[in-house]
Amino acid sequence: AGRCRRGICADHGLRRLPPPISPGQPDLNLDRYVPGESPLHRADARLKFLVVVAFILAVSLLPAGSFAALGIAWTALILAAVVSSIGPLRMVRGSLVALPFAAAALPLLFTRSGDPMGTLDLGPISLTLSGEGLRLVLTIMLKSWVSVQAATLLVFTTPFHDLLEGLARLKMPALMVAVISLMYRYLAVLTGEASRMMRARASRAAVLPGSRRPGAIWQARVVGNMVGALFIRSYERSERVYLAMQSRGYTGNIRHIHDHPFSRTQALLLVASIAMLAAFEVTAHAWLPHS
Numbered sequence: 001a002g003r004c005r006r007g008i009c010a011d012h013g014l015r016r017l018p019p020p021i022s023p024g025q026p027d028l029n030l031d032r033y034v035p036g037e038s039p040l041h042r043a044d045a046r047l048k049f050l051v052v053v054a055f056i057l058a059v060s061l062l063p064a065g066s067f068a069a070l071g072i073a074w075t076a077l078i079l080a081a082v083v084s085s086i087g088p089l090r091m092v093r094g095s096l097v098a099l100p101f102a103a104a105a106l107p108l109l110f111t112r113s114g115d116p117m118g119t120l121d122l123g124p125i126s127l128t129l130s131g132e133g134l135r136l137v138l139t140i141m142l143k144s145w146v147s148v149q150a151a152t153l154l155v156f157t158t159p160f161h162d163l164l165e166g167l168a169r170l171k172m173p174a175l176m177v178a179v180i181s182l183m184y185r186y187l188a189v190l191t192g193e194a195s196r197m198m199r200a201r202a203s204r205a206a207v208l209p210g211s212r213r214p215g216a217i218w219q220a221r222v223v224g225n226m227v228g229a230l231f232i233r234s235y236e237r238s239e240r241v242y243l244a245m246q247s248r249g250y251t252g253n254i255r256h257i258h259d260h261p262f263s264r265t266q267a268l269l270l271v272a273s274i275a276m277l278a279a280f281e282v283t284a285h286a287w288l289p290h291s
Contacts, residue, residue: 031159031160031184032094032152032155032156033155033156033157033158033159033160034086034090034156034157036084036085036086036157038083038084038085038157039083039084040080040083040084040153040157041084041157041158043157043266043269044166044260044262044263044266045158045162045163045165045166046166046169046170046262046266047262047266047269047270048154048157048158048166049154049158049163049166049167049170050170050270051270051273051274052150052151052153052154054273054274054277055073055147055150055277056147056150056151058073058277058278058280058281059073059143059146059147059150060143060147061281062139062143062281062284062285062290063284063285063290064135064136064139064290065135065139065289065290066139066284066288066289066290067138067139067142067289067290068284068288068289068290069280069283069284069288069290070139070142070143070146072280072288073146073280074146074149077091077146077149077150077153078091080153081153084153084156084157086153086156086157090156091149091152091153091156092149094149094152094155094156095145095148095149095152097148098144098145098148099141099144099145101144102140102141102144102145105136105137105140105141106137108133108136108137108140109129109130109133109134109137110127110128110129110130110133111133112130112132112133112136113128113130113132114130114131114132114133115130115131115132116128116129116130116131117129117130117131117134160184164177164180164181164184164254165254165256165260167180168253168254168256169256169260169262174252174253174254175252177254178252178253178254181254182241186237186241189237190230190234193230193233193234194226194230197226197229197230198226201222201226205222
């Protein structure tokens with residue numbers, strides 16, 4: 001082989017190929033499925049989806065201050081995570097993404113008048129912190145956290161394509177299933193396109209050491225142009241993808257090769273799960289403390 005300098009091979013006059021992508025480079029993977037052989041992994045996706053929806057509904061209907069009932073629900077999720085070999089730590093870590101959204105309930109701290117705890121003076125504005133508002137905020141945050149953990153456990157034990165197939169077999173709107181499926185398949189493509197545009201912008205907007213960086217207005221204009229260009233590229237690509245799908249027989253419905261009937265055992269498990277959740281809800285309202 002000839003000697004190469006500055007990326008040019010002397011014997012062939014060809015530029016060397018760029019180094020391969022490092023395995024440690026971050027990649028956008030929307031499927032959070034963790035392979036396993038537990039009963040939760042083997043259960044039908046329709047059964048798991050319906051049970052999780054019923055569980056989230058039961059948690060959302062708990063009265064304010066039902067911390068004991070929320071503790072019982074969270075313990076059930078911990079046991080399910082242990083049975084599925086997912087582990088409580090992974091389930092809890094995957095649900096932390098929902099906590100910032102639960103912060104939207106913080107204004108309730110100052111909009112409720114029951115059990116005043118103190119006053120916060122902000123110039124002409126005086127805010128009163130109430131115990132009732134604190135209970136509501138804590139209840140909402142814990143409900144959201146527990147519900148997201150249930151959904152996280154569903155995602156960890158169910159492949160995404162099986163979940164989409166289950167939604168289709170549950171007679172969910174075909175358009176909604178198709179939109180979710182295409183979003184899952186092509187969101188990584190759009191993210192890669194946006195990353196390439198960011199690299200191109202960085203290569204054309206180098207700043208020498210000691211020189212002044214471009215102003216905020218210029219950067220906002222560039223970002224706006226990039227968003228517009230990304231939208232146009234995405235729209236054009238969607239047209240090409242749709243034409244290719246139509247040429248291959250796509251009619252708006254996802255077709256499945258294998259048929260997975262909902263067995264009688266799974267139907268009995270679904271009825272038993274809903275009955276247990278109903279008993280839990282009645283117990284939480286009638287006997288468990290919620291003050």
